Structure formats: structure tokens, C-alpha cells
Amino acid sequence: xxxxxxxxxxxxxxxxxxxxxxxxxxxxxxxxxxxxxxxxxxxxxxxxxxxxxxxxxxxxxxxxxxxxxxxxxxxxxxxxxxxxxxxxxxxxxxxxxxxxxxxxxxxxxxxxxxxxxxxxxxxxxxxxxxxxxxxxxxxxxxxxxxxxxxxxxxxxxxxxxxxxxxxxxxxxxxxxxxxxxxxxxxxxxxxxxxxxxxxxxxxxxxxxxxxxxxxxxxxxxxxxxxxxxxxxxxxxxxxxxxxxxxxxxxxxxxxxxxxxxxxxxxxxxxxxxxxxxxxxxxxxxxxxxxxxxxxxxxxxxxxxxxxxxxxxxxxxxxxxxxxxxxxxxxxxxxxxxxxxxxxxxxxxxxxxxxxxxxxxxxxxxxxxxxx
Amino acid sequence: xxxxxxxxxxxxxxxxxxxxxxxxxxxxxxxxxxxxxxxxxxxxxxxxxxxxxxxxxxxxxxxxxxxxxxxxxxxxxxxxxxxxxxxxxxxxxxxxxxxxxxxxxxxxxxxxxxxxxxxxxxxxxxxxxxxxxxxxxxxxxxxxxxxxxxxxxxxxxxxxxxxxxxxxxxxxxxxxxxxxxxxxxxxxxxxxxxxxxxxxxxxxxxxxxxxxxxxxxxxxxxxxxxxxxxxxxxxxxxxxxxxxxxxxxxxxxxxxxxxxxxxxxxxxxxxxxxxxxxxxxxxxxxxxxxxxxxxxxxxxxxxxxxxxxxxxxxxxxxxxxxxxxxxxxxxxxxxxxxxxxxxxxxxxxxxxxxxxxxxxxxxxxxxxxxxxxxxxxxxxxxxxxxxxxxxxxxxxxxxxxxx
Ligand code: SF4
Numbered sequence: 001x002x003x004x005x006x007x008x009x010x011x012x013x014x015x016x017x018x019x020x021x022x023x024x025x026x027x028x029x030x031x032x033x034x035x036x037x038x039x040x041x042x043x044x045x046x047x048x049x050x051x052x053x054x055x056x057x058x059x060x061x062x063x064x065x066x067x068x069x070x071x072x073x074x075x076x077x078x079x080x081x082x083x084x085x086x087x088x089x090x091x092x093x094x095x096x097x098x099x100x101x102x103x104x105x106x107x108x109x110x111x112x113x114x115x116x117x118x119x120x121x122x123x124x125x126x127x128x129x130x131x132x133x134x135x136x137x138x139x140x141x142x143x144x145x146x147x148x149x150x151x152x153x154x155x156x157x158x159x160x161x162x163x164x165x166x167x168x169x170x171x172x173x174x175x176x177x178x179x180x181x182x183x184x185x186x187x188x189x190x191x192x193x194x195x196x197x198x199x200x201x202x203x204x205x206x207x208x209x210x211x212x213x214x215x216x217x218x219x220x221x222x223x224x225x226x227x228x229x230x231x232x233x234x235x236x237x238x239x240x241x242x243x244x245x246x247x248x249x250x251x252x253x254x255x256x257x258x259x260x261x262x263x264x265x266x267x268x269x270x271x272x273x274x275x276x277x278x279x280x281x282x283x284x285x286x287x288x289x290x291x292x293x294x295x296x297x298x299x300x301x302x303x304x305x306x307x308x309x310x311x312x313x314x315x316x317x318x319x320x321x322x323x324x325x326x327x328x329x330x331x332x333x334x335x336x337x338x339x340x341x342x343x344x345x346x347x348x349x350x351x352x353x354x355x356x357x358x359x360x361x362x363x364x365x366x367x368x369x370x371x
Numbered sequence: 372x373x374x375x376x377x378x379x380x381x382x383x384x385x386x387x388x389x390x391x392x393x394x395x396x397x398x399x400x401x402x403x404x405x406x407x408x409x410x411x412x413x414x415x416x417x418x419x420x421x422x423x424x425x426x427x428x429x430x431x432x433x434x435x436x437x438x439x440x441x442x443x444x445x446x447x448x449x450x451x452x453x454x455x456x457x458x459x460x461x462x463x464x465x466x467x468x469x470x471x472x473x474x475x476x477x478x479x480x481x482x483x484x485x486x487x488x489x490x491x492x493x494x495x496x497x498x499x500x501x502x503x504x505x506x507x508x509x510x511x512x513x514x515x516x517x518x519x520x521x522x523x524x525x526x527x528x529x530x531x532x533x534x535x536x537x538x539x540x541x542x543x544x545x546x547x548x549x550x551x552x553x554x555x556x557x558x559x560x561x562x563x564x565x566x567x568x569x570x571x572x573x574x575x576x577x578x579x580x581x582x583x584x585x586x587x588x589x590x591x592x593x594x595x596x597x598x599x600x601x602x603x604x605x606x607x608x609x610x611x612x613x614x615x616x617x618x619x620x621x622x623x624x625x626x627x628x629x630x631x632x633x634x635x636x637x638x639x640x641x642x643x644x645x646x647x648x649x650x651x652x653x654x655x656x657x658x659x660x661x662x663x664x665x666x667x668x669x670x671x672x673x674x675x676x677x678x679x680x681x682x683x684x685x686x687x688x689x690x691x692x693x694x695x696x697x698x699x700x701x702x703x704x705x706x707x708x709x710x711x712x713x714x715x716x717x718x719x720x721x722x723x724x725x726x727x728x729x730x731x732x733x734x735x736x737x738x739x740x741x742x743x744x745x746x747x748x749x750x751x752x753x754x755x756x757x758x759x760x761x762x763x764x765x766x767x768x769x770x771x772x773x774x
Contacts (some may be wrong), residue, residue: 001601001637003630005644012594021439028651042588045438048465055462059435060421067435085425108651151756169646169672170630171635175597210419211436212445219414220422230415231423240630279670295474353673 001174004169006140007032007070010096010160013144015040016181018152019068019094023047023056025075028096028108029164033070041068050075054082054095061091062220064210066148066185070096073115074105080122083157087123087245090198090206092151092158093188094144099163101274109250110351111164113275113276113325119159120304120334127245128305130256131159134166135278135299137173143258143301145181150256152184154248155205161303165278165353191215198241202288204248217303230364249305257309267294269363270317274300274331277323277354284359295363306334323347323359373412377562379530379554380478384413387448387476390538391419396446404433406451409546409556413450426452427458429476430466437473438669445544447473450490454483456513457492463513463549467522472583477513477549480556488559517549524548527575531557537576546583603640605752608743612665614674615739616694618687619731621649621658625687628732629660631763632739635749636664643677644672648690657686664744679738682707683721683730702738704730729766736770747771 011033022037023045026292038044043065046160047053050071057067076097086093098117101110119131129151131145144160151158189207197215200206211218219229224238232238260278262285273281278299285297298313314320314335320343324334329346336344347354347362372381391401398418398656407426414421424432430484435451440447456463456477456717481498483489490499493510503632517526523546528537530552533570541548555561615632619625626647633643641664650656661674682688688707701716708718725733739745747767754763 001642002595002605003633003637003643004595008594015591016593023435036594040591040594042591043438043586045586048461051428052431052434052462055424055431056435056438058392058424059437060439061433062432063436063437064441065439082428083424089422089424096729109648118746144690165646165672169644170633170671171645171669172641172643173632175595178597206398209440210628212399212440212442213420214399214442217399217418218420218422222424226424229421231412279672282670355673356671357674358677 001172003176004135004137004173005032005170006137006162008036009137009140009205010144010162010167011036011040013141013181014068014094014148015042015121016183017068017145017148018185019148021045021060021061021065021067022069023053023067024069024071025050025053027072027075029100029111029168030070030072030096031094032167037068041065048080050223051082054079054086057093058086058089058091061086061093062089062211066092066186068094068096068153072098072100073102075192076115076118076120084123084130086157087127087129088222089220090155091220094147094151094153094158094160096160096162097241098167099161104313107122109164111276111325111353112350113163113277113330115161116330116334117159117305123317126265127251129157129159130154130302131161131251131304132256132258133161133275133301133303135260135273135301136172138178139301140166141178141181146256146258149184150188153206153255154204154252154279157247157366161275165276188214196227198225199227200244200248204244206249249263253305253307254309255297256302257307259307260299260301261313262297264289264294264296267296268317269295269319269321270298270314271295271323271359272298272300272331273323273364274303277325280354280356281323283356287356288363293363300331303334311335319343321345321347321359322363323354325349325354372416374409375558376410377555377557379480379552379556380409381390382530383476383478383534383552383554384416386534387538388417390535390542391446393539394542398755400444401446401448402436404429404436404449406449406455408452408454410450410452410455410478427455428462429455430459430473431462433473433475434462434469434471437471438584449473449475451475451477452484453477453479453481453491453493457511458667460511463517464520464774467517467520467525467547469584470581471523472546474541474544474548474550477551478554479551480548480554480560480561482556482559484556484559488556497567500673514551514575514577516691517547518579521581522547522549522579523581523583524576524578526574527551527553528574529553533574540576546581576762596769597678601637603634605639605746607641607664607745608638609641609664609666611667612663612742613679614661614663614677615679615681616659616661616674616691617679617731617735618657618659618680618682618684618691620684620686621655621683622728623731624660624728625658625660625731627757628735629662629733631750631753632662632735632745633664633758634753635745636662638749639745641665642667642669644669646672657690659687659690681731681734681738683734685710700738702734704734724769725766729762732763732766733770736767739769
């Protein structure tokens with residue numbers, strides 16, 4: 001057992017997975033990543049702002065590197081246009097987003113879970129960006145690895161959505177149980193002409209050749225483009241290329257569907273949580289069971305694109321309780337929109353972590369304080 | 372050419388292509404980073420690598436490419452208009468400041484061509500006056516700005532001036548090189564060279580001898596090894612769970628005390644969590660930390676009812692007071708006795724005994740050992756590995772002695 005924090009685990013996992021450049025601008029509560037990255041990344045660059053951060057990362061990615069950054073809402077907001085660019089150019093990168101209390105600058109040292117729907121709508125046109133959300137230290141390790149794998153495999157930016165308490169709280173943790181991480185190589189297209197930068201294979205992913213290749217001409221483009229990477233307006237080829245951005249992720253969702261499911265036989269009620277609220281939900285479920293209540297627990301780790309396999313689980317339960325540290329219930333809205341649903345409740349809060357007792361109260365159990 | 376007939380961009384691009392050929396570049400040795408606007412339409416006419424990004428960001432994107440390339444000898448060439456140059460002025464300055472190896476061509480036709488000929492931040496006063504536009508803010512001089520920021524080469528050329536020398540010079544420069552080209556936009560009435568020559572602020576070439584930015588991808592050591600299983604040789608009297616809040620002021624060792632306790636707990640076979648809370652200005656004000664030690668795995672890391680609150684300064688107590696619940700043991704510095712109005716608290720001369728920096732540790736150790744929660748040896752074992760081992764060990768020994 002070692003006293004360790006999530007920022008350190010995520011940083012180490014990224015580098016082991018082959019991330020080789022960290023570009024960033026420090027922002028609370030994401031700045032431990034900045035500090036660890038300075039020590040650990042093969043190359044560390046301090047950008048003057050978050051727009052530059054994502055532009056530099058895109059340049060590195062286009063040159064064949066695997067860049068990572070970490071930020072919080074104010075920085076993420078500045079990144080949105082460049083995130084669209086990287087998405088359209090199909091450039092792998094990992095962005096760690098450490099949520100903090102908003103709106104606006106809000107409260108830099110207070111955690112939150114308020115950015116899910118911003119990420120859902122971040123790409124103009126509503127295209128999905130993979131968003132993974134760790135609910136514990138093992139997830140920090142595994143999902144950072146999966147994030148880099150997914151970014152490279154499907155040529156896309158990937159978001160690792162964390163919160164202050166996940167990356168700044170120290171915990172004793174048995175590191176020896178963590179699985180090995182193997183370096184993910186960026187696959188290069190087979191040599192030989194002709195090469196078309198956006199002509200995709202069956203998996204919907206175009207083979208990658210870095211800018212500056214000696215024999216194949218590479219053209220990358222953030223505007224609507226055809227297979228050659230040159231601007232085309234409404235040509236069928238350009239529209240197919242744009243549609244492909246949606247399809248390449250949707251058709252491959254099973255490869256990056258992550259969740260934790262603790263089912264109790266005979267349970268009719270399902271508690272659904274993610275990220276930093278998952279721990280309180282774990283405690284609440286244990287307490288409810290000790291009181292004789294039958295209840296199951298679902299911890300969602302792939303938040304976007306929302307996996308059909310998780311919808312299948314939700315459909316099995318009549319009664320559902322969504323637990324998340326925001327007021328409107330963003331995950332619930334992601335799943336059910338504005339629909340009125342009988343037997344679906346929410347535990348919401350801002351300003352501090354949801355406690356196990358608050359969940360127990362909503363689930364009809366007998367609350368008792370922990371600690 | 373994708374430009375309107377007579378457009379200055381076309382002339383500039385032709386000259387640029389000639390300059391590249393003249394310098395002996397194979398098309399695939401060149402990566403063109405194009406911006407948004409008329410200047411950004413160049414991709415299809417070039418046989419080079421091309422990357423077409425966002426408005427104003429071409430120099431920033433080019434910076435990443437230039438530093439990220441693994442094959443040397445490639446030329447990164449960014450092209451933008453005057454609109455792009457002002458949207459992303461920071462990027463020009465940053466690339467110049469770092470002297471990143473790239474050439475940036477700014478095609479300045481003194482207006483926004485693609486959106487209808489509006490004025491830009493590079494439109495000159497004469498130009499605006501000639502169009503009866505009331506705006507007396509002078510234009511940026513990006514040549515001087517980038518030069519001041521550290522560019523190896525910054526120059527301006529007015530079409531149809533001496534492109535050859537300027538482009539050749541820029542391409543031959545290792546480091547950041549800028550060429551601002553004042554050029555025509557006949558579609559919005561900038562059709563005569565005469566007009567352009569009279570308004571542009573004149574050709575200029577500024578050079579600076581300076582090494583270009585270089586980066587190295589280094590081998591680094593892991594932040595932690597994951598193979599090690601620590602032993603837990605010490606005993607703890609904690610039955611199930613202990614939650615303790617430690618409160619003091621910045622610089623009072625509150626965070627390191629909490630970490631030390633958590634580590635001592637781990638050495639006693641317990642699970643531990645530790646988190647800190649302090650104002651953004653970490654050098655002043657309160658400092659508060661929470662530690663949970665538990666015989667079982669800890670999920671929720673909050674502390675609804677602390678078993679103990681230890682506070683050694685006024686700032687600390689003010690912050691921690693709301694955490695005191697019925698059943699919480701309270702340990703306070705005796706200096707707080709009058710103001711605290713907390714009759715059931717345990718008071719000690721922690722500040723007097725251990726000074727400002729040691730008081731929190733002293734008080735916490737005193738209570739933990741007195742209550743049999745942790746062994747003094749577990750705390751000492753952790754302290755001995757600390758970079759300030761000597762003073763920590765001394766404070767712990769004295770804290771234990773008081774108990
Ligand atoms: S609008 Fe002006 S700048 Fe744009 S292509 Fe036409 S002439 Fe050139």
C-alpha cells in the first residue's frame with residue numbers, strides 16, 4: 001500500500017502507454033498533472049494559454065507524436081474550437097478535464113460534475129467525442145491507458161473526465177495489483193502510393209501518415225474535405241467523410257464500453273453514478289444491503305458516446321436513482337432527456353461531495369452518518 | 372490560383388513557390404500550414420504537405436509541427452492574412468519569443484477580403500482615411516513586434532517589390548522568420564500598386580542572430596514503481612475508522628502532518644485517505660487537512676462527523692469549527708482557550724512547545740498516541756524518511772513525551 005493521488009497515477013499511465021509530449025497551462029484543480037508531467041513526460045511544454053495548448057498538441061499529433069494536456073472548465077472552454085479542429089483532422093490526443101464548481105470561474109478548489117453535457121455538445125453538429133470517467137484509482141490507471149489506445153486506434157481526441165476529489169485526494173492504494181501497460185504505437189500506413197489521407201478502411205479509420213513524410217503527400221484539413229484532404233463543399237465524398245466521423249466511433253463503441261456493475265439478485269432498484277460520486281454510492285449500497293434492501297449499482301465509465309450496452313442494463317430496472325454532483329442531473333438528462341419518468345429519482349448537490357446518507361435517504365433506507 | 376483575378380495573394384504565392392524551388396526544396400520537404408480567409412485557400416495549388424486549420428492559429432499549429440517532427444530538414448511554412456495575424460497575435464509573438472524554426476508569411480491586404488472588405492488591425496491610418504473610416508487607432512507593426520519578441524528574421528515587402536530576397540532570406544533563416552507582404556485586393560478596391568505602395572509603411576528587414584528553439588524527447592524515471600508491497604509492522608488501536616481534521620495556518624506543516632499520519636496508518640495495516648483544503652493563495656490564511664484511517668477499504672472520502680478536530684491557530688479553528696459535531700474530540704492550542712469557548716476541548720501549549728511550524732504535528736501526535744490510535748514508532752518511522760527528518764522526529768518525540 002502506498003499513499004498516492006489520482007493525478008500521479010494518470011500521468012504515469014499516460015507515459016507508459018506511449019504519450020510523449022505534455023503541453024499545458026496550469027489551472028486548479030488540474031495543476032498536479034502539470035507538475036508531474038514536468039518530471040515524467042519525455043517532452044514538456046508550457047503554453048501561454050489553452051488555445052495555444054491545443055494548437056500545439058494538434059501540431060505534435062500531426063507530426064506523429066501522442067500529446068496530453070490537463071485542464072478545467074475555463075481552459076476547456078478556450079479549447080473547444082481547437083478540439084473541433086483536432087476532431088475534424090482526426091488527430092489523436094488525450095485531454096484530462098478536472099471538473100470544478102462553476103458557472104464561469106466558479107470555485108477553483110471545489111470539485112463538481114458539471115461538464116458532461118458541455119462535452120456532449122462540444123463538437124458542432126453533435127458528433128461524439130469519447131469521454132471516459134474514472135471512479136477510483138484503478139480506473140485512473142486503466143482508463144488513461146484506454147484513452148490513449150482509443151485516441152490512437154480511432155484517430156480522435158479523447159477526454160478523461162475527472163473531478164478535483166478524484167485527482168487531488170491521497171489514498172492508500174495497492175499499486176502492485178495494477179495491470180501492465182504496453183506502449184501503444186501509432187500505426188503507420190503501409191508505404192506505397194497512392195495515399196489518400198482521409199480514405200478510411202472498413203473500420204472507418206483512415207491510416208495515418210505523419211506530416212513531413214518523404215514519399216507520401218499528407219494533407220490534413222479542419223474544413224469539410226474529401227479523401228485527399230482538400231476543401232470540398234457538399235460533394236458526396238465530403239459528406240461521406242463527415243458522416244464517417246460519427247460512424248467510426250459508433251460502430252466501434254463495444255471496444256471502448258466501460259462500466260462497473262454490482263447486481264443483486266432480485267433487486268428492482270438500480271443506483272447509477274459515475275466519477276467522484278461513485279464512492280458514496282458504493283458505501284450507500286453496502287449500507288442499504290445491510291439493512292436488507294435489495295439494490296444494484298451501476299457505475300458508468302464510458303460516458304460518451306453513451307454505450308448501448310449500458311442502456312441494456314438500465315432497461316432491466318424499473319426504479320432508478322441517478323447520483324451526480326450537479327444540480328440539473330446531467331447524466332440523467334443525457335440518458336432520458338426531458339422525459340418525465342416514473343420511478344426515476346436523482347440525488348444532486350453542488351459545493352461538496354454527495355454523502356452516502358444523502359443517497360440512502362433517496363433510496364428509502366435508513367440514513368446514518370459515516371466517519 | 373483560387374484567388375480573384377489580379378489578387379496580390381496569387382502573386383505572392385507564385386513568388387513563394389519560386390523561392391522554395393530556388394532554395395532546393397522538394398515539395399515533400401515542405402509543410403504548409405494554412406489559415407482561414409483568402410490567404411488560406413492555397414492548399415490545392417501546392418504540391419507540398421498541407422494542413423488547413425483555424426482562423427488565426429496557423430503559427431501555433433505550425434509551432435507544434437515544427438517541434439514535433441522527427442525527420443530533420445523539413446521546412447514548416449505558415450501562411451495567413453492580416454485578419455489571422457490579429458486574431459492570433461499571441462501565436463506570432465510566442466513563436467518569435469521561442470524562435471521556433473518556421474517561416475510565417477502574412478499576406479496583408481489591409482482588409483478582411485473574404486467577408487466583404489472590412490478594416491483589420493493591420494489597416495493603416497492613410498488607408499482608413501482614404502475610405503472615410505473614422506478610426507484613428509494605428510495598425511500593429513508585426514515586423515517590429517516579432518523582432519522585439521525575439522524573431523531571427525522579420526521583414527516587410529510591398530508587392531511587387533523584391534520578393535525574391537525577402538523570401539529567400541526567410542527560408543534560409545534557422546528559427547522564426549516572418550515576411551509580411553503588403554498586397555492587393557482588387558475585389559475590394561485595392562487595385563492599384565500605387566495606392567498600396569503609398570499606404571504601406573515601407574519595406575523593412577530586421578534580423579537577429581539567435582539559435583532556433585530545440586527540444587529533446589528525454590528518457591525519464593517512473594513516478595512510482597508498482598511492484599512493491601509495503602509491510603505493516605505496527606499496531607493500531609483504531610477499531611473501525613478514525614477521521615481527524617487538522618487545522619492551522621499556511622506554513623504550519625498541516626498538510627505534511629496529515630500525510631505523515633496517513634503514512635503511519637498504512638504502516639499500521641490501515642487504509643488511509645488524506646486531503647487538503649487551503650485558499651488559492653497558499654502562502655497565507657488557513658490550512659486544513661482531513662485524514663481517514665480505516666480497517667476496511669475506504670470509498671467515500673468525506674468526513675461527515677470527525678472523531679477529532681485538532682486546531683492550533685485562530686485561522687485554523689475558524690475554518691474547522693463547523694466540523695465539530697457532538698462526539699468529536701477537540702484538541703486546541705492553549706492560546707485559543709479564551710476565544711474558542713470550547714470548554715470540553717483538550718488544551719496544550721503546542722505552539723509554545725514546537726513553534727509555528729511544529730505545532731500541528733505536535734498536537735496531532737500528542738492526541739493520537741495518548742488515545743492509542745497509532746504507535747509513536749509508526750509515526751517516527753515515517754518521519755525518519757522525510758526530508759526534514761531531524762526536526763520532525765524531534766517534534767514527535769516531544770509530543771509523545773507530553774502524552
Ligand atoms: S477577395 Fe481580395 S484577397 Fe480575397 S481572393 Fe479576392 S482579391 Fe484576393
